[in-house]
Amino acid sequence: MKMPADRKLYLGPKLRLLRRELGLNQSQMAEELGVSPSYLNHLERNQRPLSAQMLLRFAQTYDIDIREFVSGSQPDAAGGLMEIFSDALVRDIGVPRDEVNEIAENYPGATEAITRLYRAITDLRRLPEAINQIGGHSRTGTALDWLRDFVHENSNHFASLDSAAEKIADALPDEPAELFVALRQRLERDHGISTRIMNDKAMAGGRRFYDFHRRRLMISDRLPGSGRLFAVGFQTSMMEMAQPIAEIIERAAPDNEARPLLRTMLTNYATAALIMPYGRFLKAAEESRYDMDLLQRRFGASYEQAAHRLTTLARGGERGLPFFLLKVDIAGTISKRFAGEGMPLAQFGGGCPRWAAWRVFHTPERSVAEIVEMPDGERYVTFSRTVPHSLDPQARSVQAIALGCDVKHAPRLVAADLLSDQPNPIGPACHVCPREACPDRALPPITRSLAISQYQRGATPYPFQQV
Helix, strand or coil, X not given: CCCCCCCCECCHHHHHHHHHHHCCCHXXXXXXXXXXXXXXXXXXXXXXXXXXXXXHHHHHHHCCCHHHHHCCCCHHHHHHHHXXXXXXXXXXXXXXXXXXXXXXXXXXXXXXXXXXXXXXXXXXXXXXXXCCCCCCCCCCCCHHHHHHHHHHHCCXXXXXXXXXXXXXXXXXXXXXXXXXXXXXXXXXXXHCCEXXXXXXXXXXXXXXXXXXXXXEEXXXXXXXXXXXXXXXXXXXXXXXXXXXXXXXXXXXCCCCCHHXXXXXXHHHHHXXXXXXXXXXXXXXXXXXXXXXXXXXXXXXXXXXXXXXXXXXXXXXXXXCCCCEEEEEECCCCEEEEEXXXXXXXXXXXXXXXXXXXXXXXXXXXXXEEEEEECCCCCEEEEEEEEEECCCCCCCCCEEEEEEEEEHHHHHHCHHHCCCCCCCEECCCCHHHCCCCCCCCCXXXXXXXXXXXXXXXXXXXXXXXXXX
């Protein structure tokens, strides 16, 4: 390949990328090329041009195509960067075309990184439009992501498990203490499984363990009544609802990593359906106007178990209120999420500091209810309460369960009786919230450009340009 005599080749980034792809350090590559490490260092830092003779030596030593190696970047790489740098978020910087071309030509790794980040920002920009329509996101990421997508696509309702659980529950007592005894006896009589309450030392920190060989279910004495009832219910569900669980797994066709997660989730669902049978639980919820304290006592369930069960009441012709549920910690991490008709928070990145769900950490075991209003004017009734994160005495963290639904359902909720008609204005996570002049804003919205002025200080440290 003949090069123009007046053209000096500075290909430092490409030489450095080639060396890294080959897994060589500068000394090793310099030795293979027959040059000094300092000379190679100058070439990589664009302090010396690459001569035609040296280029041929690279080509012969490492079997590279000279034309491809010397040629500039693909036109679409530079074009893609120009589109990114023309975005309103950074347009005012005015990155010149020659700088864009240089990045695209000499720094392919940086180009790819910039492109990926921009794609992520583009996805986040779409979140405000999808706050009330969480569906439609693709199944990507981890096995846990897959499971969350699967649950969402099924509206967190599995009719075959509810039906199977109701048939078993018909032969069992309603009162929680009697139900616990009956399930223990059923495991012993029908499956040859004994149940023992064990101290913490014997359990080695565990909460429930099934010894398959000795056919013995061991339950930690640290568990409260609701936890012990759920433990024997879980074992019963494993033994007696294995077939409908297996059928759902077969239809879902998860990969090997997601399969055990799905099996555990479905067994948990079946257990809740056994302890809180669909028809009876829905009737109690409607008659009590979704009084969480009453539901807990009547079914021997924890707050989280009862709240979770409320999100599953989607049987055709016999539906409960379409609740959404979030389980969050004080740092804003969302560990459990179920959508009803709407979801007032962003899918990623925490929540709004103005929302009462964060204030309940200061009032443990006490429910806080309110009406909230999103930037688009949609209103929801929400009520939240803290729950223990762990029964370990050394654990210091707690989590909160937040339930909510559209404000139109407020007359059917006992928690809404004393609420003011004046809503609390909140938003999704700060980075996607378009609400103006919010005094609690912690981050600027990524969908807007900042409008900082040295002459004016408003209610928020991050004023931004309006659309």
